[in-house]
Amino acid sequence: QVTLKESGPGILQPSQTLSLTCTFSGFSLSTYGMGVGWIRQPSGKGLEWLANIWWDDDKYYNPSLKNRLTISKDTSNNQAFLKITNVDTADTATYYCARIDLVPDYWGQGVMVTVSS
Amino acid sequence: DVVMTQTPVSLSVSLGGQVSISCRSSQSLVHNNGNTYLSWYLQKPGQSPQLLIYKVSNRFSGISDRFSGSGSGTDFTLKISRVEPDDLGVYYCGQGTQYPLTFGSGTKLEIK
Numbered sequence: 264q265v266t267l268k269e270s271g272p273g274i275l276q277p278s279q280t281l282s283l284t285c286t287f288s289g290f291s292l293s294t295y296g297m298g299v300g301w302i303r304q305p306s307g308k309g310l311e312w313l314a315n316i317w318w319d320d321d322k323y324y325n326p327s328l329k330n331r332l333t334i335s336k337d338t339s340n341n342q343a344f345l346k347i348t349n350v351d352t353a354d355t356a357t358y359y360c361a362r363i364d365l366v367p368d369y370w371g372q373g374v375m376v377t378v379s380s
Numbered sequence: 381d382v383v384m385t386q387t388p389v390s391l392s393v394s395l396g397g398q399v400s401i402s403c404r405s406s407q408s409l410v411h412n413n414g415n416t417y418l419s420w421y422l423q424k425p426g427q428s429p430q431l432l433i434y435k436v437s438n439r440f441s442g443i444s445d446r447f448s449g450s451g452s453g454t455d456f457t458l459k460i461s462r463v464e465p466d467d468l469g470v471y472y473c474g475q476g477t478q479y480p481l482t483f484g485s486g487t488k489l490e491i492k
Contacts, residue, residue, distance in 0.1 A: 309484075310483040312480055312482065312483070315481075323479050325480045359429070365417065366431065366435075366476045367429075367431065367481075368431045368434070368440060369431075370429055370430065
């Protein structure tokens with residue numbers, strides 16, 4: 264059974280760095296072709312893809328945020344991470360991680376992040 | 381970026397009825413490897429998106445055959461037959477052919 268769960272700070276202030284963790288089970292990021300992606304969704308709005316990391320440590324970022332994003336993984340502990348630097352109120356959203364097997368297939372429940380002073 | 385345009389924005393259907401949702405991409409979604417990475421997701425109220433269809437017409441594990449996908453190139457359709465109460469929510473198409481991955485803006489399905 265594939266499961267993913269996101270964790271994060273809940274609330275942070277503008278200009279701070281957002282650190283998110285995705286803890287998963289039921290698959291391994293050392294398996295050929297497997298990946299984990301991060302997608303966010305502001306309340307009441309659509310989905311915005313942020314970044315993917317693959318089994319071979321290849322990484323892809325959304326160019327609209329690329330300079331602010333860093334994705335990484337800890338294969339032995341079945342975790343993936345996303346950092347977003349210099350956050351502002353526009354980064355307030357629910358953040359999802361998803362397994363990527365050709366496409367995002369299994370998604371976590373999401374973690375709400377609020378950026379507020 | 382590939383722009384995904386979904387229509388309609390919302391629709392209302394009676395239980396047992398059938399609906400179609402359209403998704404058009406600004407560029408062909410045929411990958412260099414010959415596959416077309418067009419997916420459909422349903423986000424039920426208060427839940428995370430769930431994958432229904434991948435590579436245009438392949439139902440994901442456990443998805444009812446009431447859901448079917450079709451299309452090619454830049455024009456795709458999701459059909460839902462024999463609509464049930466549990467089908468309500470927002471449907472999104474998404475493309476994985478080209479980075480950045482992009483999604484449509486969603487179609488809200490309401491039950492009459």
